[in-house]
Structures are given as structure tokens and as C-alpha cells.
Amino acid sequence: MFERQAVSFHPCVPSLNSFAVFGSPLTLAFAFDFRDQRAINDGGKIEAERVDGCSKLLVNCHHHMTLVKRIDRDVVHQKRMGRLCRGVNARLRSRSAATMPSAPKRRLLLRAILTGLTLFLATPALAQDRAQRLLAELADAPGPPGFEEPVRAVVVRELRPLADAVSYDGLGSVIARQGSAGPKIMLDAHMDELGGVVRRVTPQGYLSMQMLGGWLDQALPDQRWIIIGSKGPVHAVTGIRDVHVVPADERTRVFPRDGLYLDVGARTAAEVEALGLSPGDPVVPDSPFTSLAGGRYLGKAWDDRVGCAVVIEALRRLRASGHPNQLFVAATVQEEVGLRGARTAADLIKPDIGIAIEGGIAGDTPGRNSEETQAAIGAGPGIFLYDSSAIPSRKMVALVRDIARVKGLPLQADLVQGYGDDSAAIQATAGGVPTVNLVVPVRYTHAHNGVMDRAGFDRMVELVVGLVQRLDAKTVAEMRDFTP
Numbered sequence: 181m182f183e184r185q186a187v188s189f190h191p192c193v194p195s196l197n198s199f200a201v202f203g204s205p206l207t208l209a210f211a212f213d214f215r216d217q218r219a220i221n222d223g224g225k226i227e228a229e230r231v232d233g234c235s236k237l238l239v240n241c242h243h244h245m246t247l248v249k250r251i252d253r254d255v256v257h258q259k260r261m262g263r264l265c266r267g268v269n270a271r272l273r274s275r276s277a278a279t280m281p282s283a284p285k286r287r288l289l290l291r292a293i294l295t296g297l298t299l300f301l302a303t304p305a306l307a308q309d310r311a312q313r314l315l316a317e318l319a320d321a322p323g324p325p326g327f328e329e330p331v332r333a334v335v336v337r338e339l340r341p342l343a344d345a346v347s348y349d350g351l352g353s354v355i356a357r358q359g360s361a362g363p364k365i366m367l368d369a370h371m372d373e374l375g376g377v378v379r380r381v382t383p384q385g386y387l388s389m390q391m392l393g394g395w396l397d398q399a400l401p402d403q404r405w406i407i408i409g410s411k412g413p414v415h416a417v418t419g420i421r422d423v424h425v426v427p428a429d430e431r432t433r434v435f436p437r438d439g440l441y442l443d444v445g446a447r448t449a450a451e452v453e454a455l456g457l458s459p460g461d462p463v464v465p466d467s468p469f470t471s472l473a474g475g476r477y478l479g480k481a482w483d484d485r486v487g488c489a490v491v492i493e494a495l496r497r498l499r500a501s502g503h504p505n506q507l508f509v510a511a512t513v514q515e516e517v518g519l520r521g522a523r524t525a526a527d528l529i530k531p532d533i534g535i536a537i538e539g540g541i542a543g544d545t546p547g548r549n550s551e552e553t554q555a556a557i558g559a560g561p562g563i564f565l566y567d568s569s570a571i572p573s574r575k576m577v578a579l580v581r582d583i584a585r586v587k588g589l590p591l592q593a594d595l596v597q598g599y600g601d602d603s604a605a606i607q608a609t610a611g612g613v614p615t616v617n618l619v620v621p622v623r624y625t626h627a628h629n630g631v632m633d634r635a636g637f638d639r640m641v642e643l644v645v646g647l648v649q650r651l652d653a654k655t656v657a658e659m660r661d662f663t664p
């Protein structure tokens with residue numbers, strides 16, 4: 181894995197023109213010297229690095245004739261690159277004539293970018309890291325409750341090729357079905373995240389915010405936010421009182437959310453309006469994905485984008501391996517404001533078994549009361565035995581424990597007060613559904629900067645795949661049998 185670092189240019193190419201192309205699912209930055217014909221024709225190297233979970237490609241365009249041969253290996257990637265490179269080309273054309281290369285140079289430039297990008301995308305190590313790219317893309321997508329569109333777009337793009345059918349409930353939850361016979365298994369993860377909506381614009385150009393979901397007041401001041409307005413995203417900051425003027429007795433006090441405001445830099449309400457902002461616009465934390473040391477990922481919304489990524493990767497593997505069920509992957513909406521999408525999705529699915537995949541609450545940081553939670557990130561999947569919304573099916577718990585034992589996966593027990601999850605909504609539908617809530621433990625949920633562990637994610641995918649494979653008509657009948 182590449183470490184986080186600034187893009188470094190090749191020392192023999194002092195003057196570079198750079199172009200950024202933002203394309204899903206990768207964010208790519210191209211840097212290229214097209215003024216030095218000799219460098220383009222004769223030498224150098226292609227360097228790639230990953231920054232903040234996105235891919236940055238540095239093309240110094242040397243030895244490209246050698247590398248061109250390797251393009252042919254992967255036609256799919258060529259097509260994808262073609263799309264991206266058309267974007268590069270459009271940007272090239274839009275630049276001034278003074279910096280534009282000649283037509284032959286442009287062809288060389290494009291070919292070199294194409295070559296480098298194909299090589300980059302075809303690298304097996306990077307193909308293996310599809311999961312990291314997916315996690316980064318899901319975490320960065322803005323989607324507070326009721327505004328899940330950007331997350332839904334990613335989820336549907338990923339689920340559609342893996343499912344027999346994709347449909348929606350009336351609130352916007354995604355339901356992807358795989359398999360047409362056997363018991364109905366609902367595998368749930370919610371798409372929404374903690375956020376807010378603009379409540380009011382003041383005459384001075386500040387915006388107050390209605391929070392959505394369970395925020396601590398102390399998590400709100402002095403943070404960067406993105407408001408999704410009608411003209412696109414607008415950066416904002418929640419102010420904080422200046423220590424130089426705060427009375428001594430207020431310095432250790434939590435700043436109440438009622439005094440909170442968003443500062444977008446505007447001076448008047450009219451300037452706010454000109455930015456395309458108005459009451460009701462969604463607000464999300466501005467916390468780009470960052471890869472930390474030790475295989476840990478920093479980002480917002482691991483609750484529950486980690487669950488979204490788990491169900492997608494599990495469905496991908498189950499498509500290859502097969503299973504004896506009608507598997508319904510439900511990516512639900514509005515969990516953070518009352519488990520609403522899980523209820524409506526389950527109404528449609530009428531599942532025989534419900535499995536929620538969530539972000540769990542880690543207790544592996546200093547100064548914690550070990551009665552609160554004991555889970556550690558990266559130490560294995562968590563299984564909820566109690567939370568304030570649901571008691572899990574004891575038979576499902578036993579089944580999950582057995583699968584974890586057979587697969588050699590450590591399983592962590594979770595009992596958390598003040599925690600609710602979609603399994604609670606699912607279990608109260610269709611005459612009652614045996615459910616279980618499985619979690620990837622996460623540090624600092626419901627805040628701007630959560631930390632998850634990649635190995636914890638991989639193990640959860642493994643567990644979920646094993647569980648869906650083990651469930652069949654006979655096992656599900658046993659789960660639903662309450663005969664004394």
C-alpha cells in the first residue's frame with residue numbers, strides 16, 4: 181500500500197502542467213510534462229500513489245512504448261480509461277494556446293496517460309484493494325437522513341450487476357434480490373449518516389442548523405461542514421467562542437447546540453441565497469477519507485457505510501459461490517432518525533430472517549469504563565446480545581457463533597445501552613422475524629472523524645458470507661421454530 185504523501189514530481193521534469201479529473205469510483209490526478217518532447221519520447225517512469233483512499237497517478241511518460249504493450253491485457257480497463265481520458269482531453273483543449281502542446285504531442289500525452297492508467301488499474305494489488313476504494317467512496321458520499329441520493333447512486337451501481345433485480349421502497353431504500361427460491365433472508369445496512377439541515381438564515385448571513393441523528397453537543401462546534409445547496413456543495417464552519425473573551429467558568433462547559441451557527445463566509449442573507457442555500461438544505465461533516473497507519477481508515481459515516489460496503493462485498497462473493505436462499509440486500513434510509521427505512525423495506529420483503537450489519541461501538545481507547553462496551557477495532561466482528569432497541573434471536577446468535585468458530589473468526593460480544601439498529605425494526609414486521617445485529621467495531625461514531633480497521637471489515641464479510649451460505653430452508657425453519 182502506498183503511504184499518504186504529497187504528489188512528488190520527477191526531478192528531471194521541473195515544469196509540469198497538472199490536470200485533475202474527478203471520476204467515479206476513482207479520483208485521479210494527472211500530472212504531466214508535455215513541454216519536454218524528449219522526456220515524452222525517451223525516458224522516465226510512471227509513478228502511482230494512493231492518497232486519502234483516492235488514486236493519484238503521476239505520469240512522467242518515459243518508457244511508454246514498453247508499457248503500451250501491457251495495455252492489451254485488459255480491455256475493460258481500456259474502456260474505462262478511454263472515458264476518463266476523454267475528460268482529460270476536454271480539459272486540455274480548454275487550456276490556453278500558450279500552454280497547449282502540438283497535436284502530435286497531445287496524442288503522445290494522451291497515449292501516455294492511457295498507458296499509465298491502464299497499468300495502474302490492472303495492477304493486481306490495486307484490484308484487491310477494490311474494497312478500500314469502495315469504503316472511501318461510500319464514506320465520502322454525503323447522505324444525511326432523507327438525503328441519501330449520492331450514497332444510493334454508489335450502492336445501486338455496485339449492487340445492480342450482482343443482483344437479479346433491484347427495486348426500492350417508498351422512502352428510497354434499495355432492495356437488491358439475489359436468488360429466486362428458498363427462504364427470504366434480509367441483509368440490511370443503512371445508507372444515511374449523521375448530519376443536519378439548514379434551519380434559518382440570519383440577516384448577517386449565518387445559518388442555524390437542525391441536527392439529524394444522535395449528536396453530542398460537544399461534537400458540533402469548530403467543525404468543517406458541507407452544505408448541499410441548489411448550486412452545489414458549499415463549505416462552512418461551525419464557529420467556536422474565542423478563549424480570550426470567554427469567562428473562566430465557561431471554559432470547561434459544553435457549548436450548547438442552540439447557540440450553534442454555520443459560517444459560510446457570507447455577509448448578508450442575500451449572499452447566502454446567491455450561494456444557492458436555503459432552509460432545508462442538507463448538511464454533512466466535511467471529513468474526507470484518510471488512510472491511517474496500521475490498516476486503519478479515518479473518515480465520517482462509518483456508521484453505516486462500513487455496513488453498506490460489507491453487504492456489497494458479501495453479495496459479490498455470494499454471487500460467485502452461490503447460496504440456497506432468496507437473499508435481499510436492503511440498503512435502507514433514515515435509520516438515524518428512527519429505523520424508518522428498515523421498517524418499510526421489511527414490509528415489502530417480508531423476510532424469514534433478518535441480519536443487520538452495522539458500525540459497532542469500540543471501547544479500546546484510553547479512559548473508558550469497560551462496562552460501556554468492550555469491543556476493539558480489528559479484533560473480529562461484533563455480535564449484539566443486547567441494545568436498547570432489540571433482543572436478538574438466541575438461535576441466530578448460536579448459529580453465528582458456530583460459523584465464527586468453524587471459520588476461525590474471533591467474535592466479540594456487544595451489549596450497549598443507548599444504541600438502536602435496523603434489526604429492531606425488521607424483527608417487528610411480518611409477524612415477527614428472527615434477527616441479529618452484526619457489527620464492525622468503529623471508534624468515534626456519530627462524529628466527524630471515525631476510525632475503522634480494514635481487517636475488521638474483511639472478517640465481517642467472511643462471517644456474513646458463511647452465514648448466508650449456512651442458512652437454507654431447514655436451518656431457517658429451525659430458527660423460526662419455537663415449539664417447546
Ligand SMILES: [Zn+2]
Nearest residue numbers: 483484538539
Ligand atoms: Zn448505524
